[in-house]
Amino acid sequence: MATFFLIIIYLAFISLGLPDSLLGTAWPVMQKDFDAPLETAGLLYMTIAAGTIVSSLASGAVLKRFGTGKVTLVSCIMTAVALLGFALSPSLIWLVLCAIPLGLGGGSVDAGLNHYVAEHYKAHHMSWLHCFWGVGATLGPIVMSSFMTGQNVWRDGYLTVAAIQFGLVVLLFVTLPLWKKAAVSQHKDVEAEREALQLEAADARKHAINPLRIKGVKLALASFLFYCGVEATMGLWGSSFLVNVKELPAATAAQWVSLFYAGITIGRFISGFITFKVNNRILIRTGQITALAGAVLMLLPLPPVFTLAGFMLVGFGLAPIYPCMLHETPVRFGKNHAQTIMGYQMAVAYTGSTIMPPFLGFLAASSTIGVFPVVLVLSAGAMLLFSEKLNAYLRRKPNHNQVSVKH
Structure with missing residues (x-):
């Protein structure tokens, strides 16, 4: 039962990643079909991200009332219908x-499945869960590029992904009665962990303070903001940069973007094993330097093959940063405050994904899409700077788990 449900959840996370990379991949062709300004993609991305934020914030109450199975089913229906709508949109x-x-x-699928895995499975399954998001994000541009070759029929790409989503809807509907049974069967395995977390939560209430007053938290939030800004900007504008600046065919550009997501996916799979030997802080620093190097490679006036290498380097660099920063939260700020700070980090991460791509779109509209690597270099550099400032502060602390508070 446990293995069967993991397969379903992993499939759901693949489907969650599939739409995330479609808009940026198809936009160079969609822009011409709709005769739209370049920055319109940023506004569409902002609309999607805003919906994700709203549904994520509301997911706690919704999940408690309806259960993860029903919420996941309804959410998948919404995304499938939306993708079908993209394929058929006349304007x-x-x-x-x-x-x-x-x-x-x-947003509901993301929050629901993350919550379900955290509640009913052991911690290491969470790492692999996010690896499967990368599988979906990698497949999205591959699916789209296969339809854009020759006829530039981006609508068929959206239609195909919508069909995959509807297939998942059928699977979730058939297995819906099993979600509650699976939860009961897994409950005993995590009973001790849940009791420990409840004790920590009770202890945290005794020492309640505003987490934003804890020294170093704002530096961590800034790192999350710029991380998600880099990832979302690469996904949305990478293809437009390759088509308009490097003069690649749209289908080839889509394939190159898929290699960026492949870098994230493969990098996360590998880094999951590396964590047994290397600590989070070193992995975060190495990833940030690698991502910055990849962005610099795209900025330099070099042949296109170096740009491809830059795309892959940025993907490999970003791979360990997000999961390692999340995992490092209790070490940085103490277990008593980790849960609340984790929520802040997720909110700021979504904010970075919401504002950074439209910001680049407006810059590109007033100049050219050639500013794409400049923004990436500045964002990756800022992420590294704030992260290293946090590390420097933590090294000065006599005990990392003794939280300092700004007065």
């Missing part, structure tokens, strides 16, 4: 309208 206004349920559905 830009329809794209905007379809972006709303796409964001709402995606």
Whole structure:
């Protein structure tokens, strides 16, 4: 039962990653079909991300009332219908309208499945879960590029991904009665862990303070902001940069973007093993330096093959940063405050994904998409700077688990 449900959840996370990379991959062709300004993609992305934030914030109450199985099913229906709407949209206004349920559905699936795995499975399964998101994000551009070759029929790409989502809807509907049974069967395995977490939560209430007043928290939040800014900007504008600046065919550009996501996926799979020998802080620093090097490689006036290497380097670099920063939270700020700070970090991460891509879109509209690698270098550099400032502060602390508070 446990293995069967993990397969379903992993499939759901692959489907969660599939739509995330479609808009940026298809936009160079979609822009021409709709005769839209370049920055319109940023507005669409902001609409999707805003829906994700709203549904994530509301997911706690919704999951408690309806259960993970029903929420996941309804959310997948929303994303499937939204993707179908993208494929059939006759105008830009329809794209905007379809972006709303796409964001709402995606956020609910993300929060619901993360919550379910955290509640009913052991911790190491969470790492592999996010690796499967990368599988979906990698497959999205591959699916889209296969349809854009020759005829530039991006609508068929969206239609194919929508069909995959509807297939998952059928699977979730058939297995819906089993979710509660699976939860009961897994309950005993995590009973001790849940009791420990409840004791920690009770202890945290005794020492309640505003987590934003804890020294170093704002530096960590800034690192999350710029991390997600780099990842989202690469996914949304990478293809447009390759088409308009490097003069690659749209289908080839889509394949190159898929290699960026492949870098994240493979990097996370490998880093999961490396964590047995190397601590989080070293992995975070190494990843940030690698991502910065990849961004610099794209900035330099070199042949396209170096740009491809830059895309892959940024993907490999980003791979360990996000999961390692999340895992490092209790070490940095103490277990009593980790849960609350984790929520802040997730909120700021979504904010970075929401504001950074549209910001680049507006910059590109007033200049050229050639600013893409410049923004990446500045964002990756800022991420490294804030992270190293946090490390420097933590090295000065006599005991990392003794939280200092700003007065």
